Amino acid sequence: MKAIEINNLTKDYGNGKGIFDITLSLTHGEVCGYLGPNGAGKTTTMRHLMGFIKPQSGSASICNMNCWSNQKEIQQKIGYLPGEICFPDDMTGIAYLHLISRMRSTRDFSFAKSLINIFEFDPNIKIRKMSKGMKQKLGIVAAFMHNPDILLLDEPTSGLDPLMQSRFIDLIQSEKEKGKTILLSSHIFDEVEKTCDRVVMIRNGRLIRQITVKEMKDAQYKTYKIGFNKESDIATFALMYPNSEIDKNGKFAIVSITDSELNRLIHTLSQYEIAFFTEEKHTLEEYFMRFYGGDEK
Numbered sequence: 001m002k003a004i005e006i007n008n009l010t011k012d013y014g015n016g017k018g019i020f021d022i023t024l025s026l027t028h029g030e031v032c033g034y035l036g037p038n039g040a041g042k043t044t045t046m047r048h049l050m051g052f053i054k055p056q057s058g059s060a061s062i063c064n065m066n067c068w069s070n071q072k073e074i075q076q077k078i079g080y081l082p083g084e085i086c087f088p089d090d091m092t093g094i095a096y097l098h099l100i101s102r103m104r105s106t107r108d109f110s111f112a113k114s115l116i117n118i119f120e121f122d123p124n125i126k127i128r129k130m131s132k133g134m135k136q137k138l139g140i141v142a143a144f145m146h147n148p149d150i151l152l153l154d155e156p157t158s159g160l161d162p163l164m165q166s167r168f169i170d171l172i173q174s175e176k177e178k179g180k181t182i183l184l185s186s187h188i189f190d191e192v193e194k195t196c197d198r199v200v201m202i203r204n205g206r207l208i209r210q211i212t213v214k215e216m217k218d219a220q221y222k223t224y225k226i227g228f229n230k231e232s233d234i235a236t237f238a239l240m241y242p243n244s245e246i247d248k249n250g251k252f253a254i255v256s257i258t259d260s261e262l263n264r265l266i267h268t269l270s271q272y273e274i275a276f277f278t279e280e281k282h283t284l285e286e287y288f289m290r291f292y293g294g295d296e297k
């Protein structure tokens with residue numbers, strides 16, 4: 001049984017907006033990044049999983065429960081952090097968390113307390129008086145505090161400062177160790193790379209790419225940045241490696257090769273005065289940025 005299963009899910013808002021024929025599944029314990037430019041359809045997908053939207057066609061289910069027909073149970077069980085949270089402004093943070101706990105019929109408030117400590121915020125002030133970051137922290141506590149097995153997190157670190165972003169990454173890693181299944185939408189590549197097993201990309205409402213973080217790291221090609229002391233050397237090097245990228249100031253070249261070509265590269269470089277030689281790590285950002293704009297084909 002899959003933890004999350006989406007089959008041919010479509011919601012057409014007209015004018016090419018919405019989501020179209022989305023098929024995606026997550027196994028138990030998997031942390032999956034859901035990336036895509038603004039308006040791609042990430043929130044719409046998650047809202048279907050929460051049972052807030054009725055699919056036009058196709059289906060979304062969690063642990064074999066259809067999300068639309070079991071919306072009440074789904075909404076009680078799942079940890080959901082919406083992209084935009086509507087809080088009751090007149091309540092204090094702590095009163096809001098107790099209200100959510102009662103709605104879920106959960107009594108254990110101990111994890112909520114430790115999350116409040118981790119994210120260092122005062123829950124006793126009125127939500128109206130909270131900053132954007134504090135409200136985001138409150139949303140995170142509300143999503144995680146009942147220890148759900150499955151979490152849907154829509155841009156969870158939006159508005160958090162770098163220290164709190166890093167605390168959030170630690171939290172995801174520890175939840176992952178507990179075996180939680182997490183679908184996480186984000187625009188922050190570093191956060192996704194540090195937390196996710198797999199990354200799926202959506203654009204214009206359609207899934208266009210997916211890659212496991214391991215696949216990305218074990219890429220067949222490795223990329224090296226080579227600094228040259230003499231501009232004339234870089235020109236001859238470029239003739240031998242016509243696919244290399246040459247810095248416009250003639251200081252360095254970037255070349256992508258397989259391991260089997262490494263000896264030839266080192267032999268070639270031994271003829272020049274090299275200023276530096278570093279491996280450029282392949283990153284999710286580099287992998288996905290080219291699909292953010294332009295034509296995916």
Ligand SMILES: Nc1ncnc2c1ncn2[C@@H]1O[C@H](COP(=O)(O)OP(=O)(O)OP(=O)(O)O)[C@@H](O)[C@H]1O
Nearest residue numbers: 013017018036037038039040041042043044045083
């Ligand atoms: N209720 C609605 N009625 C009409 N169009 C909608 C509705 N909800 C969303 N849309 C449109 O559907 C598309 C997908 O929106 P969605 O909020 O799912 O994108 P997203 O990937 O979460 O974007 P972002 O990164 O900006 O949060 C957008 O073009 C949006 O304007």
